[in-house]
Amino acid sequence: MTLLLETLKPYLLPLIRVLVVFLGISLIVAYLVYAERKILAHLQVRLGPMRVGPHGLLQPIADGLKLLLKEDIMPAGADKGVFLLAPVISVIAAFTAFSLIPFAPNFYITDVNVGLLFLIGISSLGILGIILGGWASNSHYPLLGALRSTAQLVSYEVALGFALVSALLLAGTLSMVAIVEAQQRQGVWFVFLQPVAFFILFVAAIAETNRNPFDLPEAESELVAGFHTEYSGFRFSLYFLAEYAAMILVSSIAVTLFLGGWLRPFARVRALDFLDFTPVAVLVLAAAWCFRECFRYPATREWRWQRLLLLGLGVGALGISAGLLLPARFLPGGGEGLPAFPALTAIQGVFWFMSKVFLFLFGFIWFRGTFPRYRFDQLMSLGWHFMIPVAIANVIFCSLAIVLSRQMGWGLPATLWLGTAATLLVAALLRREKA
Amino acid sequence: MAQPQDISTTVLGADEIILNMGPQHPATHGVLRVKLKLDGEKVIGSECIIGYLHRGVEKIGENRSYPQFAPYVDRTDYVAAVSNGLGYCEAVERLLGVEAPPRARWVRTILTELQRIASHLLWLGTHALDIGAITPVFYTFREREEILKIFEKYCGARLTTHAFRIGGLQYETYDGFEEDVKKFCRDFEEKVDEYGELLTENRIWVERTRNVGILTAQDAIDLGVTGPVLRGSGVRWDIRKAFPYAAYAQFEFDIPIGERGDTYDRYLVRMEEMRQARRIILQAVDSIPEGPILARVGKVIKPPPGEVYHSIEAPKGELGYYIVSDGTIQPYRLRIRPPSFINLEAFDKMVRGHLVADVVAIIGTLDIVLGEVDR
C-alpha cells in the first residue's frame, strides 16, 4: 500500500492540477454560456434568463440537465462509429490544449520547450471533429458546414500562425511560461510592441472559433446549424462544450502571448501595488450586489429560496475575501518567509490571467451582438487577400526592426513601431487596391 | 426570359448537389420550400415550392357575405392586416359606389401607414437576422410593439386587427389617439436613424447586400413585381401617387427609388419609406377632419351585379382585389393579387449565380409572407 502511494506520489500533484483545470474550464464554459446570454440580452434590450435561480444564475445547470436528458438521435444512413467519435475528438482536442496554458507562475499542468507549436497542433485537431461530424451525418447541411469550416479554419490558421511568429520574435522561445517571463523581463506586454499582430491574432481567433461575424460553419439562417445540425442531446452538448472551450483557449493563448499572461497591469510600478487588492474589491462588490438584489426581490414565500441563495452567495463572497486578507502572522508558525497576505498573493496570477481572458470573451460576445455575418467568399478573400499578406508583412518588418535595433543600437520599441507603421502602410495599400 | 426549370429531373454533374431548403428552415420566413441546385455553394438553379399554408381564402370568399369575409383578408398578409383590410373595404365600397367619409379616410391613412412601418420593421429585423446581425430584430420589435399598442387601443386586436368596416370605420378613435401617434412619430425618427447606424454604414452589411440579387428595371417590370422591390430597381411607381386612394392625395411625400436594383438599394428604399410614412402620418394626424366615420351602406351589403378591381400600395407591393358580384350578398368570385406571390416570381432570376448565403438574403429582401403567397 505504502509502496503504491510512493510510486504514485510524483503523479499526484499533476493529477490534481489536471482535475482542477479541467473542472474549472467546464465550469467556466457553463457560465460563459450564461454570460453570453445575459450580455447579449442586455445589448438587445431584454433581460435574458431570469427564472432559474436569482437572475437565472442556475440556468447553466438546468441547460446541462436538459441536454443530458434529451434523446440521442442517430440519423438514418449516418456512419455510426464516426458519428459517435467526432464530437469526442473536438472536446478532447479543446481540453488537452489547456494542459499547456500557464495560468500562473506556479499553476500550469506542463511546460514544454515547443509548447506553442503543440498548442497549435492540438487545437488544429479540433478541425477533425468538425469535418468528421459533418461528413458522418449523411446530410447536406452538415456537409456544407463542414466544408466551409475546414476551408475557413485552415485559411485563418495561416494568419494566426504568422501573428504568433511576430510575438515569438520578441520572446525568442516557444515555451509558454518563458514567453510570459520574457514580457516580465522586458517590462512591456507584447501587445504594445506588436499591435498589428495582436489585431490579426484576435480576428483569426474569432474565425478559428467560428464566432460571429465568421460563424459561417454553423450559420443558423443558412445552414440551419452547420456541421452539428444532426446532433442532439449529449453529443450536441459535447460540440457546444468544445466550441466554448476553444474560445477560452484562443483567449488564453492571446493573453499569454500579448497581454502578459498572469502579470498584473503595471507590474513594475510600485505606486500601483494597491492593485493587488483588486480580487478583494471584486468580491466585496459582488457581495454588495448580492445583498442589494436580495432585498430587491419580493419578500414572499415563492422567492424565498432565491433570496436565500443570494444571501448565501454574498456571505460566501465576503468569506472568501476575508480569507484572502488573512495576514501571514496569524498562520500556524507565524508564517515565516510568507508574503504579508499569502492567500491573496497565491491567487494573483490566476486572477489577472482570467480577468484578461474574460475581457477577450466579452469582446467575442460583443461582436456577436453587433456584426452581420460574412459571406463565404468574402471571408476567404478577407483571409487570403488581407489578413495573410498583412501578417507576413508584419513578420518581415518586425524582424527587420529587431535586427536593426540590434545592429544600430536603436531602442527596440521605437524601431518596432516603425515596423508597425510600415505594416499599416501595406494594409492601407491592400485596402485601397480592393476598393 | 429564363423559365424556372424543374431542377429535380435534371442530371447532376460531378460537383452538383440538390439542397432542399425548407419548409422548415430558419430563414425561409415561414413555410417556403426552395429546392436549390448547387455547384459547390453556387446556386445554378432553383425551384420554389409553395402551398404549405394554403387555406383556400379566395374560395372561402365565395361562401361568405361581404362583411363576413373581411376578417379573412387580415390573415393573408398577417403582418400587415390593416393594409389588407383597407384594400378589401375600398374594393367593396367601389363595387357599392359609396365613398368613406373624410374622417374615416384620414384615420385609415394613418393606420395603414403605421402598418407599413410595422411591416417594414418586421422585415428589417428578420432580414438582418438572416444576414447574421442578431440584434436589430429586438430593436425593431420594440418600435413595432408601440404601433401594435396603438392598434390594440384602437380596435382591441394587435395582429389581425379587422380595423375597418365597409363604408368607413367601426370605431371612433379613442381619446389620446392623436397624442399616441404623434409620440410614436417623435420617438421613431431617431430610432430609424439608429437602425441605420447599425447597418447602413456597416462594412459587412454593405458587402453582403451590395450587388446581391440584382433585378434590372426591365426585368422587374417584365416579372410584374411591385412595391419596394420594383422601386429598388429604379422604377418610380407607387399606387399611392398613381391612383390615390384613402386620403393620400392630400399629403406630400416622396417615393424613394434605388439605382442598381440590388439588395442594398431595396434596403435603403424600405428605410426611406419608413421615414416617408412617418411624414404622411404627421401630416394626417394634424388635419383629421371632424364628421361621421361610416358612410350609409345599409345593414345588408348587396352590391349590384358587376366587377371591380381595386388595388392599394401595401407594404409589400400592389395588393389588388378583383371582385365579381352577381347581386347577392356573397361575391361570385373573389381574387386577391398578392404582392408577395408575384414578387416571389423574381426569386429564381435573382439567385442564379449567387451563393447559398445570398439565397437567404434574397428571400429576405423580397419580403414575402407565406400566408399571402399561399392564401
Add this chain to the structure above:
Amino acid sequence: MMFAQGSFYVLAAVAVVSALLVITRRNPVHSAIYLIVTLLSVALLYLQLQAEFIAAVQIILYIGGIMVLFLFVIMLVKLDVALRQPPFNQQWWVAGAAALVLAVELVGVIYLGRGTAALPQAPPGSLQPNTELIGRTLYQNYMLPFEIASLLLLVAMVGAVLMARRKAS
C-alpha cells in the same frame, strides 16, 4: 525506463495495427481516421526519441494539414459508387507476395545488422534544446535545401490550384 519501453511497444503496436486497418478499410474516411491514429502514435514515438519539434510538426502538418486535406477531398468526391465496388484490384496476391518477400528481407537485414547498428547510444539530452538546434542547423548547414523545399511547395501549390481549378466553360 520500463515505462518508456512499454510505451514504445504499445505505440508501435497501435501504429502497425491501424496502418493495417488503413489499407483494408473499404471506406476512405475510416482509412483516414486510422491513418490519423498511426500518425499520432508515430508523433508520440518522436517525442520519446526527444525530437519534440518533429513531433509538433508531425501533428500540425500531417494531421492538421495533410489529413484535413484528405478528408476535404474525400467529401468532395462522391463515394457511393466506390463503396460498392471491390476494394482490391486483381493483382492483389502478386503484390501481397512481393511485399511479403520484401518484408522478410528487410527484417532479416535489420536483424543481422543489429550489431553493426549498435553504435554508442547518445546520452539523454544530447539533442537539446531541440528547436534551437534544428533552427540553427536548418538555416546554416541546410540553407539551400531549405530554399529548394520552399520552391517545391510553391510549385506544388500552383500545380494543385491549376489541377483542381475548373475549366472556365
Add this chain to the structure above:
Amino acid sequence: MVPTWHYLVLSAALLTIGIIGVLTRRNVIIILMSLELILNAVNINLVAFSRQLADVSGQIFAIFIITVAAAEAAVGLGILIAFFRNRDTVNADEIDLLKW
C-alpha cells in the same frame, strides 16, 4: 532504452504495409494515404538514427520529407479532383487512358 533496431523493424513494417496498400488498393485516395505511410516509415528511421548518432541532421531530413509529403498530397489530390470531374470515378484501374 529501446534499441534502435526495434525502431527499424517498426519502420519496415509500416513500409511494407504502405507498399501493399499502394499495390493492391483500387481507390486512389487510399493509395495516396498508403504513400503517406511509406514516407512516415522513412521518417521513423531518420529520427531514430538522429537520436542514436546525436546528430540533428536526421531530423532536418524528416522535416524535408514532411514538406515533400505535403507537396505530394496537394498535387496528388489536385489531380484526383480533376480526374473525378472528368471521369466520375476514383478507381486506379480505370485510369487507363493517357489522354481524355
